[in-house]
Amino acid sequence: MRYSLCLFPLIATTALFAGEKQLLNLAGIPKEERMNVPVEYVWPENPGEAAVCLWKDDKAAAISYTIDDNCAMNIDWWLAEAGQRDMKLTWFLVTGGISNSNPKMNGEWSQWQAVYDAGHSIESHTVTHLSGASKPEWQGIEWEYGDSKQAIDANVAGNSATALAYPGGGNSAKNDPEVAQGIYIAARGTRGTINGARGLNYMSINAMSRPNIGDNPKASFSDCSRLIDPADTKAYRGWGVFIYHYIKGENMDKTREQMDFYYSNRDAFWCASFSDAAKYAQSRDTSNLEVLENSNQRIVLSLSDWMKDEYFNHPLTVKVRLPDDWSGFRARQGDGPELNTRVVEHDGARYGYVDIIPDGGQAILIPG
């Protein structure tokens, strides 16, 4: 009896917090079934009312810088440039050659561990870039997608690969999004345009190897300045994904300019790893935020989503209209540590921002 008394709170906690739906990605879920957080900025009117922000920290748009085909000779350059601008980058690795062949290009696992430890993201670009598909002993597309994830997870401590970039090239027709959607939370596609804010196909996110920042009138489809232009009703508040390969010489200057574009607009952009943005967006699209208690003493919030809790652990930024006599607030989720909070004023009212993990337990806000 003593044992079951001890165990009971644990069991109850798990049952309460685990979301009912546990989807790996939103493939196959019609757009109209997803909860839509409005694209417009929301400022709830009454004290205690709360809203999920479209992007982390209520930023206008998201931007992700991704690097393909390993290109290990560029690692030091990328780490230095990203460090100067406080950016989080994503490498989509072809795993077959790592610590195996052509070390200059493919790199060693210890190098990729160092990249991860520096705060960047390591994801999959398959085992052979599908070049193996030309050989009779090829083990198939499931192996390309699945074994590359296993190799990354086994060799980069702390990292869990959750996203795939479909390889281009001669065997690209072997790509199979239906196989990818059984393994990954999201995939990077090959359509070279910006993404809008809503209705995204998370198993084929648009990404650009030739982005521009308002300097190519012939290519407005890949103009990333549109993402933060409130007058642009189609692109404003969307997600821009850049693709890079081996860079040298003039391309380094051009890439620096593209990184400066983020840095000089960092108040408007969330610079996210590819998988962080995909996690945030899918949790957000299916989020349900409830105010369980609303008084001057405390506000209690419950945030759930449809996504698999094991992977979808990135918090969503929630904006709360604070009671008039709260000059600041403190917040905690479940049994976790005290959360970072931020207060802003808007139209004479105070709003609090707090990051809450969906299905991670009730969040309790108190004045202070």
Ligand SMILES: [Zn+2]
């Ligand atoms: Zn590639």
